[in-house]
Each structure stands twice: as C-alpha cells, then as structure tokens.
Amino acid sequence: MTFPAQSFTTGQVLTAAQMNEISTEINDLWRLTFRAVTGTSDTLALADSYNKIVTYSNTGTTTITIPNSSSVAFTTGSIVNILKTGATGTVSIVQGSGVTISSAGATATNPVITAVAGAASIIKTGGDSFTVVGRIV
Secondary structure: OOOOOOOOOOOOOOOHHHHHHHHHHHHHHHOOEEEEEOOOEEEOOHHHHOOEEEEEOOOOEEEEEEOOOOOOOOOOOOEEEEEEOOOOOEEEEEEOOOOEEEEOOOOOOOOEEOOOOOEEEEEEEEOOEEEEEEOOO
C-alpha cells in the first residue's frame, strides 16, 4: 500500500477532509487483514507482507512455497505472518528456486508447523534469503 505524498507548510490549516484522510491512512497501518488458505499448496504473494495474517487449515499437509525475488519482489525486512488454524494437518514451508531458508526447525531449510494455533513469521533478510521464526519443528 502506498500513500500519496503530502506537503504541508508552516502555519497551514488543514481541512476536515485532509484530517480524515490522514486519520484513515494511520488507522490502516494498524489494521490486520486475513487471507485464508484451505488447499494443500500456497505460494506467498507480495500482498501477504503488508498487515496480513495468512491462515492455513487442511487435514493433510499444506506446503507454503517462498518464491524467489525475480517472481515476487519482497523488500528486505518484509514479514509474512502465518497461522495454522486447522485441528489436524501440518504446514510445511519450502524454498522456491534459488531461495534459502534458515530456521531453528529440525530441518532448518524446511520448517514445519504442527500445533493448532501454531504461528510463524517469515522474514526476508536479503537477496533470496529468508528466516522463519515462531512455533516450528
């Protein structure tokens, strides 16, 4: 999401419409939205990294692919928050072509969420490198 450039001068009085627009923009910065995935595969999208939680619910394994930067241009420092909502099944995070994942999971390059309400954050640390932190095995 991008906001239009605002220029103000010293002593300028803002109109009610301008104040409402600024207020709405500030509130939108703190409002989370959700994207629900019920299938067995998902590839992260740029929109997933802006004030969003991606939820996963499937009785089997759902595989999340982190795409490389030539496919999706996440900026360094981008964070994608994921949440397993299903009572059964697992969420497996895998590397797209050229992507490197690091984590504290049992398999550092393929972290898995098994717990109900298990959550993780996928952080782009540079280039095609991502670190996954959270409730992973």
